[in-house]
Amino acid sequence: MAYSEKVIDHYQNPKNVGTLDKSSKEVGTGLVGAPECGDVMRLQIQVDSSTGMITDAKFKTFGCGSAIASSSLATEWLKGKSVDEALKIDNMTIVEELNLPPVKIHCSVLAEDAIKAAINDYREKNGMEKIKFEESVIH
């Protein structure tokens, strides 16, 4: 199976690899996937609490090239968005942007889940109620 150029580019030059201080109140951390499934994504957002804007995003991913590319792309999209806008990121837009084949759609689902988990972690830390999401169908 050949990867799309965009996947290869993200894999070779991943954007925003790193770690934010997870104890900070302004940082939301989402850790999704499981080692036994061959994918684990950790996605972090730094939120300016006065504006509700995401000022920074970082990821680390254990997984195939598509999983790495999906999370790298997600961090790029998150930066500069408000938390509410970030909630609207849909896995299918990731699929389209990266030209993921059907067998790799779960990578994009994982990235969407990671975003939601990071936002909920941020909300919880700041005394807001967690948002209940529908179960992803692919999992």
Next chain:
Amino acid sequence: MLKLPIYLDNNATTPMDPRVFEAMSPYFLQHFGNSASRNHPFGWEAEEAVDYAREQVAKLIGADPKEIIFTSGATEADNLGIKGVFEMYASKGNHIITATTEHKAVLDTCKHIEKQGGEVTYLTVKPDGLIDLAELEAAIKPTTILISIMYANNEIGTVMPIKEISAIARKHGVLVFTDGTQAVGKIPVDVNKDGIDLMAFTAHKMYGPKGVGALYVRRKNPRVKVTAQMDGGGHERGMRSGTLNVPGIVGFGKACEICMLDMEADNKRIIKLRDKLETELLKVEEAYVNGSREHRLPHVANISFKHVEGEGLLMGFNKNIALSSGSACTSASLEPSYVLKALGLGDDLAHSSLRFGLSRFTTEEEIDYTIKAITDTVLKLREMSPLWEMYKEGIDLDTIEWSAH
């Protein structure tokens, strides 16, 4: 000069030896006859070529030429051997013993047999990939007709104790079938010394062409018979009908002859290269060899690099190095290799494995390039791996409640 890409997936298939190709080439355009045509020179030429190849193939495994049944490959030979015995010996019993690390061509054939009313015992393997002989013997019942254990494993290269297995089988009057696909041509295999009754093997794993293989069927002590799975013109003594693939068979014969002559010298060189590759890659932190290192094919190494995912790892160099991984991120099930899991490997290690298969054409330059490319990619991906970060922080990954997929 180093030529890219480098091919290190020789357990999947080997490149054809030019000497084999040369032997085959007249049998496409010039000597195109059907070896079953008994009444003209075209047929005689073809028959003579097949007879000669049959001798070359038989010689490599210490068999009589009459004991070689040509097939389309090892999968067909596995099917014919196992189903053929199951049907032929139905009056004696219906029980077959095999192992969980067998190739799918054996496992799925056994599944088929279970649907036909057969009973199959699947032996588990020890962490080194070998079966427990006491367990094997204990599994034998009065209804057992066949033990089917592969000679060497395709993923980890582990070589099974076939001699000991056949001694146990003999004692209980049970036939021994072995899938010799990865072993024949690579290490000495002798059907008499090893006590093998039936064996499947194929040309394209030993520098021969694809689309041709053989089933060895013992004719003496005991005389073994299989029920044909392909009906038709009664070729191959009625056990496998179908016009013979003459050029393929000629190539198979030549490949066997070369393996026999070159095996010792080839292996000396290949072992040195494999050991260099392995020693250097094991210098990477948290790298492990899968399967027995002692009972192993000379050209195989299966290594896991903890906390990086195999397919992601391959992507770092697969334009330049052809390898395969035990991870199966592309398959719908996302299940890692069942062979590695059968060794008792955790999913993390099973997902992190690379399989190296060297060949007689592998050079030291290629190995040096591979060592560097893989080491660099592992280090780069670990920088990106949340699991590696947690491991380095001393977090026990087993204590984390992962969101189940």
